[in-house]
Amino acid sequence: MTKKLLALLTAALVPVAGAAVLSAAAPSEAATDNAASRTGVQPDVVRTDSGRVQSKTVGQARVFDGIPYAAPPVGALRWKAPQPVQPWTGVRESKLGNPCPQQANSEVPKGSTAEDCLYLNVTTPTAPARKPRAVMVWIPGGGFFEGAGNSYEASKLAARGDVVVVTVNYRLGIYGFFGYPGLPGSGTFGLQDQQAALRWVQRNARAFGGDPRNVTVAGESAGGMSVCAQLTSPTSTGLFSKAIMQSGSCNFNWGDNSQYPGQAADSPWHPIRDVQANGKEWGAEKLPDLHCKPGQSAVDCLRTIDSDVLIDDMFQFTQLGYGGSAVLPLSPAKALQAGLFHRVPIISGNNHDEAAAWLSAFGEIKDYPKLVTAMVGAKKAPKVLREYPLSSYESPAAAWSAVTTDRIWSCTQVSSGQQAARKVPVYAYEFADKHSPLAAPGLGAAHAAELVYLFRPGGIDFPLTATQQTLSNQMIDYWTAFVRTGNPNGPGRPAWSPTGQHEVKGLSLAPTDQTGIHPVNLSTEHHCAFWAGLS
CATH class of the missing domain: 3.40.50.1820 (Alpha/Beta hydrolase fold, catalytic domain)
Known part of the structure; x- marks a missing residue:
């Protein structure tokens, strides 16, 4: 790790994050367009910075499901940083978006191969509010290879707690944590998705009656480890002012044969060079069977693999890459030990x-x-x-x-x-x-x-x-x-x-x-x- 990169991490993380949040909290044009949110009355239709969305009522909460927070990471956007959403016309109905690709499991019984999956869900109390509500952004668990924000219906949490709850889908496994030599963002695409969702909250919270200056990032299991990653990431500066880690931490690791027979001791955090080497080895097996175009890069050729084929190698990339980028300059465990984390x-x-x-x-x-x-x-x-x-x-x-x-x-x-x-x-x-x-x-x-x-x-x-x-x-x-x-x-x-x-x-x-x-x-x-x- 270079001295320059360490200086970047120190400068970005040591200031009190609450002050950084204040600097990022200017209301968006979309938020100021919602007069109802200023009066404390939640409308059934809300205008986000990309278009209007419809709610449905669940108990004492309004639920806005399936809001895109980034462009579909498909085709040329596979294994790239999340890109802006294309604005839409009309009103999007409240309907859950695709879970990110994963093999069949108890949470997504039929699995999914749909890479168009970068959606979030917003739940707000139906009761009027006297002032903007605090916001909780939930990152789901699942070992970095399964799970979805869709699974966390938050009506009772939002209504009883008088908060806005946002649940997030993010890229998993080979889709979210793939690496390859020379590929920017190797091992961190899922973390970048989470940050894109947090930035969406900064731009749009006010439209839903939320306070972008009062955001908590929370998660369980791999979601808790993701929260730790965001706590130690310079590129998440100003995106939240509190954190909740449930059953997942910066120091999480396991010993030999401790969760499964034959398992090797490891942790969720790997140097980016190892993630990239893993990707190069995986690519060497796949490239001979692909019809790469003359002059096409290896990564661009690998992007042509069908998602339903890629899903077979889901579990080969479930470690988060650190080092060599501003997303995770250090292992979160080392960053926390050194005191290089957001003060929240x-x-x-x-x-x-x-x-x-x-x-x-x-x-x-x-x-x-x-x-x-x-x-x-x-x-x-x-x-x-x-x-x-x-x-x-x-x-x-x-x-x-x-x-x-x-x-x-x-x-x-x-x-x-x-x-x-x-x-x-x-x-x-x-x-x-x-x-x-x-x-x-x-x-x-x-x-x-x-x-x-x-x-x-x-x-x-x-x-x-x-x-x-x-x-x-x-x-x-x-x-x-x-x-x-x-x-x-x-x-x-x-x-x-x-x-x-x-x-x-x-x-x-x-x-x-x-x-x-x-x-x-x-x-x-x-x-x-x-x-x-x-x-």
């Missing part, structure tokens, strides 16, 4: 039993010591087995779940919280409801189990008990108070203090018929000093 308040947390969601990959778990040895090696395994004795757990599977939850998820999030807390307020938490309707029975508070407490995933009202509904209301109140003010506290819920820099303390979030909401030392509960010493 942060919510950061995990679920109590994150790794339980991956237990099925190991089949019937009987030999717990063998799994530990495969993860940390024969020399370190006895230390782990002493720290997590099988006798302390109801089964080998429960012991393995605890080990991998702490090693992969909780302690990487804790260390990120420790580093960020040196500079900004960090509100740490742990979701601990053992019986979320999004988790299979017996898996406890597994990965993604908290999402039903904030959203209506897929537009479905999942069944919640009375105490779970109370917890959902309290979580929405915490999250949206933070979105509005940078402080999650308020009436009707226990106080939540920012964590210190040494031990990470926060709130455990569970229904009152379990443990209720109470303070927790996350560093101690998840043996984080042990894991820091082991590594």
Whole structure:
């Protein structure tokens, strides 16, 4: 990394981001054209800077689905930075846009090969507002190879929290994180999409009754890691003033054989040169079968591959490239450790039993010591087995779940919280409801189990008990108070203090018929000093 690039990162990230947001908040012509937004009355049709959009009513919210925020990244625009939208005439109906290409999965059962997918959805309360509302921009998870903003129906979050919620689709896998020698933006196209959506919010928030000076970027899993990337990206300066990272952090990484048998230790962040080398190797296999035109570049020739063929190699590019560009000059983990990130308040947390969601990959778990040895090696395994004795757990599977939850998820999030807390307020938490309707029975508070407490995933009202509904209301109140003010506290819920820099303390979030909401030392509960010493 050159000294010039490091100076750029330092200059861009050290100033308080709130001041930068103020400089970017001049209302667009489209926003000032909406007289209704100035009076606090939300219209059914809103004029964006590219054209008019129609809403539909869901509960106590208006939903504007399927708004394009960038041009379709197809043909010559594949593997390029997002480009401006072509303005339209007439009124676009509220209809979900295509999810970005991905193989069939539980969220997109039929999969998708539609590269015309750069759409976002805006949800606003139907109630009049006395002043512009805070805005929450949600980046979905899915391992950087699946998922869509379309899946996060936000009517209850927007209405109860009195905020505007924007959910975003962005390019995934080989479409979003491909790299090739000499290709500008290698390994970062999905991150650039997210920034394009945040810039769209800056230009259009006022049209929907939102405040472009008060934007929170939030996400879960790969979405949480994306938030970390935006926290450490100079090119996101001025685009948000608060951040929420759920089950995904700057320091996220995993050990050998820890999520799947045969898996190698790694992290989501790779040097751009490695991403480009991967792309060159992949391209060398594909180019001989293509009819490249004389003088055509390798990348331009690869852009001619049909999307339904490209989808077969979706998983070969799921790491984000850093170094050599202003999007991610440093690995987010190194940038955070060096204090090179936007100075904004942060919510950061995990679920109590994150790794339980991956237990099925190991089949019937009987030999717990063998799994530990495969993860940390024969020399370190006895230390782990002493720290997590099988006798302390109801089964080998429960012991393995605890080990991998702490090693992969909780302690990487804790260390990120420790580093960020040196500079900004960090509100740490742990979701601990053992019986979320999004988790299979017996898996406890597994990965993604908290999402039903904030959203209506897929537009479905999942069944919640009375105490779970109370917890959902309290979580929405915490999250949206933070979105509005940078402080999650308020009436009707226990106080939540920012964590210190040494031990990470926060709130455990569970229904009152379990443990209720109470303070927790996350560093101690998840043996984080042990894991820091082991590594």
